[in-house]
Amino acid sequence: MIFFDEELQQITLTTQHNQLTLGILPSQHLVQLYFGKKIPHGSLHYCLENNKNAPYMADTDSQSGFQLELLPLVYPAFGNPDLRTPAFQFFYQEGQKLSDFCYSKHEIYSGKKNIPGLPSSFASDTEVESIAIYLRDALTKIELIVTISAFENYDVFTQHVCVVNHSESTFTIEKMMSVNLDFLSADFELLTLTGAWGRETQLQREKLHRGTQAIDSKRGASGHGQNPFLALAEPTTTFTKGQVYSLNLVYSGNFIALAEVDMYQQTRVQMGINPFDFSWQVAPQASFYTPEVVLVFAEHGLNEMSQRYHRFYTDCLIKSSYAKRERPILMNNWEATYFNFTREKLVALAEEAQKLGIELFVLDDGWFGQRNSDQTSLGDWYPNEAKLGGSLTALIEAIKSKGLQFGLWVEPEMVSKDSQLFQQHPEWIIAENGRIPQESRHQYVLDLSQREVQEYLIAFMTQLLSENSIDYIKWDMNRNLTDLNSSKLTGIETKELSHRYMLGLYRVLATITQKFPKVLFESCGCGGGRFDPGMLYYTPQIWSSDDTDAMERLAIQAGNSLVYPPVAMGCHISAVPNHQVGRRTSLRTREIVAQQGNFGYELDLIALSSVEKKAIKQQIHDYKQLRKILQLGEQAQLITNDEQNEWAWQKQDDNWVVVSHVYKMVQPNVLAKRLKLTNLAETQLYRLQSTGQLFTGGELMTIGLALPLPNQDYFASRFILEKVKKEER
Numbered sequence: 001m002i003f004f005d006e007e008l009q010q011i012t013l014t015t016q017h018n019q020l021t022l023g024i025l026p027s028q029h030l031v032q033l034y035f036g037k038k039i040p041h042g043s044l045h046y047c048l049e050n051n052k053n054a055p056y057m058a059d060t061d062s063q064s065g066f067q068l069e070l071l072p073l074v075y076p077a078f079g080n081p082d083l084r085t086p087a088f089q090f091f092y093q094e095g096q097k098l099s100d101f102c103y104s105k106h107e108i109y110s111g112k113k114n115i116p117g118l119p120s121s122f123a124s125d126t127e128v129e130s131i132a133i134y135l136r137d138a139l140t141k142i143e144l145i146v147t148i149s150a151f152e153n154y155d156v157f158t159q160h161v162c163v164v165n166h167s168e169s170t171f172t173i174e175k176m177m178s179v180n181l182d183f184l185s186a187d188f189e190l191l192t193l194t195g196a197w198g199r200e201t202q203l204q205r206e207k208l209h210r211g212t213q214a215i216d217s218k219r220g221a222s223g224h225g226q227n228p229f230l231a232l233a234e235p236t237t238t239f240t241k242g243q244v245y246s247l248n249l250v251y252s253g254n255f256i257a258l259a260e261v262d263m264y265q266q267t268r269v270q271m272g273i274n275p276f277d278f279s280w281q282v283a284p285q286a287s288f289y290t291p292e293v294v295l296v297f298a299e300h301g302l303n304e305m306s307q308r309y310h311r312f313y314t315d316c317l318i319k320s321s322y323a324k325r326e327r328p329i330l331m332n333n334w335e336a337t338y339f340n341f342t343r344e345k346l347v348a349l350a351e352e353a354q355k356l357g358i359e360l361f362v363l364d365d366g367w368f369g370q371r372n373s374d375q376t377s378l379g380d381w382y383p384n385e386a387k388l389g390g391s392l393t394a395l396i397e398a399i400k401s402k403g404l405q406f407g408l409w410v411e412p413e414m415v416s417k418d419s420q421l422f423q424q425h426p427e428w429i430i431a432e433n434g435r436i437p438q439e440s441r442h443q444y445v446l447d448l449s450q451r452e453v454q455e456y457l458i459a460f461m462t463q464l465l466s467e468n469s470i471d472y473i474k475w476d477m478n479r480n481l482t483d484l485n486s487s488k489l490t491g492i493e494t495k496e497l498s499h500r501y502m503l504g505l506y507r508v509l510a511t512i513t514q515k516f517p518k519v520l521f522e523s524c525g526c527g528g529g530r531f532d533p534g535m536l537y538y539t540p541q542i543w544s545s546d547d548t549d550a551m552e553r554l555a556i557q558a559g560n561s562l563v564y565p566p567v568a569m570g571c572h573i574s575a576v577p578n579h580q581v582g583r584r585t586s587l588r589t590r591e592i593v594a595q596q597g598n599f600g601y602e603l604d605l606i607a608l609s610s611v612e613k614k615a616i617k618q619q620i621h622d623y624k625q626l627r628k629i630l631q632l633g634e635q636a637q638l639i640t641n642d643e644q645n646e647w648a649w650q651k652q653d654d655n656w657v658v659v660s661h662v663y664k665m666v667q668p669n670v671l672a673k674r675l676k677l678t679n680l681a682e683t684q685l686y687r688l689q690s691t692g693q694l695f696t697g698g699e700l701m702t703i704g705l706a707l708p709l710p711n712q713d714y715f716a717s718r719f720i721l722e723k724v725k726k727e728e729r
């Protein structure tokens with residue numbers, strides 16, 4: 001609900017449990033009065049009354065006791081005595097660059113509008129209400145429209161900002177954040193998801209300190225080491241308790257998320273497009289939109305936060321009809337063959353896959369041009385018929401005739417130096433005139449800011465998907481952006497390239513996914529590292545890491561599923577010794593870990609022993625019984641006895657609770673441990689499938705399940721509990 005109290009000059013947005021209250025000061029500055037759990041309230045302006053004690057920079061506008069720098073401003077610009085980091089900076093060619101934005105009017109409406117050119121959340125008019133708040137600067141004729149939406153049943157607020165140029169001259173945006181949140185305290189821990197290729201989305205917790213702490217990407221993609229997520233949590237926050245304020249940016253390019261603790265120990269949090277190498281020209285009467293931020297406040301710890309994101313993204317962000325559907329079990333040939341395959345090998349793999357119960361066969365890199373290594377042919381998307389032993393269509397038919405679905409790998413945003421496409425269109429790559437561009441993995445990035453390049457991508461993907469019966473596409477991106485310049489942009493426009501690239505990519509993805517709504521798209525987080533809500537909008541699943549080792553995957557998957565729905569994470573069983581780290585883990589452990597997300601196989605099935613094949617057949621059979629709850633059930637991460645050594649998570653739906661637990665290293669001579677579950681109904685009875693024992697939810701949450709004693713490193717166990725129906729008791 002959104003309500004404006006004229007007398008109190010307060011705008012209150014509420015959801016089922018949460019509240020955001022903004023105030024309009026007598027000076028017409030817009031401030032955040034309160035953000036947190038829903039409370040009965042009258043005027044909340046008193047929240048700011050104590051905040052007048054610092055005498056330095058006091059008396060804004062010569063008013064005694066009025067000090068903008070001590071106020072939690074909704075959208076601070078540059079030009080008034082608030083000297084913290086501004087959210088908005090611009091300049092006119094003529095030199096004007098200062099502003100002081102104040103409230104002018106607002107509109108409240110049911111529903112939510114799309115953000116032009118950008119992915120953003122959606123819901124029916126009854127599920128979401130929005131407010132557009134207009135801020136104006138008296139001199140510059142620039143208008144800012146801050147739009148906040150309240151999703152009642154999801155406990156989510158979203159925000160984006162639009163700037164409109166009502167003047168006669170063009171101005172240049174230098175910085176424009178999607179959100180600014182000011183907190184009157186610095187007593188928080190900062191949570192971010194960082195890492196690198198092969199060890200993505202590792203949760204990092206650090207205490208806030210004076211100065212600026214930030215996570216950002218300048219790589220042209222959200223990146224392996226930089227997820228566009230940031231949270232401030234009470235220092236004692238765990239999975240089950242503690243207050244958390246979190247932000248996630250619906251964007252896949254350069255971003256910044258920062259927390260600035262000022263000299264008064266206040267914290268300013270911002271998130272948006274990275275101002276690094278960015279600017280945007282806004283012509284008279286034109287506008288510019290920021291990407292959207294998804295804000296979640298959770299009162300009861302990190303699981304509550306995660307579950308809100310999961311539910312919201314499943315229902316209100318992922319466009320694909322697969323969002324709430326069970327996903328097929330796939331077999332990908334990459335780690336089975338790499339580039340070295342023949343038609344016979346592929347068909348034999350597919351045959352084996354089908355016998356084991358796998359449902360989707362994915363042909364990875366190497367099927368086109370002269371692509372027998374990563375040194376050539378990106379851009380030449382013509383099937384290599386000699387290698388495929390005939391046409392792609394014939395291969396697809398051969399595989400489909402075995403009763404499997406068919407999927408294909410592409411990397412459309414790239415071109416190899418050694419390719420026909422590059423020979424024909426050297427001007428289509430991101431590069432600066434006169435400077436030799438960097439090749440990385442022997443490839444250049446296509447300049448998606450160019451309309452012609454976008455049209456080319458749309459045309460070849462349309463042809464590929466119309467001429468062939470393809471059920472699934474893996475959309476890869478195996479390098480980040482360097483040489484940021486374009487043959488089509490000049491002067492200051494060149495600083496628009498990174499964002500124009502994203503707008504171009506989103507246009508291409510929107511067009512293709514709309515044209516082929518039945519195709520299941522998986523984007524590849526490991527190439528570009530783009531595991532973010534922007535990509536999720538178009539592709540309901542994302543390959544989470546090129547590191548397929550079960551132990552390495554524990555932290556990666558815990559980090560990813562802290563924010564993103566577990567079913568969005570591509571997770572495969574691969575061979576041992578593992579190709580990335582050389583580790584040997586049991587098939588059972590690999591199964592339990594890979595089944596946290598979107599389950600598949602990526603190993604040479606033909607090379608397996610008959611014992612292993614039998615075990616895999618059983619795995620797949622069992623998985624199909626549990627698929628609904630494992631893929632779409634509510635996930636909670638569980639607190640273990642030793643966070644570094646043990647990982648555990650629980651999934652539940654209306655009928656089942658499935659608990660997974662993994663030890664990394666075994667320890668000698670320790671007591672058998674117990675694992676406490678969470679978020680169950682106290683008096684509900686649960687039957688442990690393996691023994692038939694009955695437990696109440698209360699027992700499971702306070703006494704916990706007895707863990708088996710591990711007899712080797714990398715030891716995983718699973719418990720399946722059935723909810724006992726009332727009539728059975």
Ligand code: GLA
Nearest residue numbers: 334364365476524526527546
């Ligand atoms: C990336 C992907 C892999 C595979 C290769 C193919 O690294 O993450 O899964 O598709 O590209 O080149």
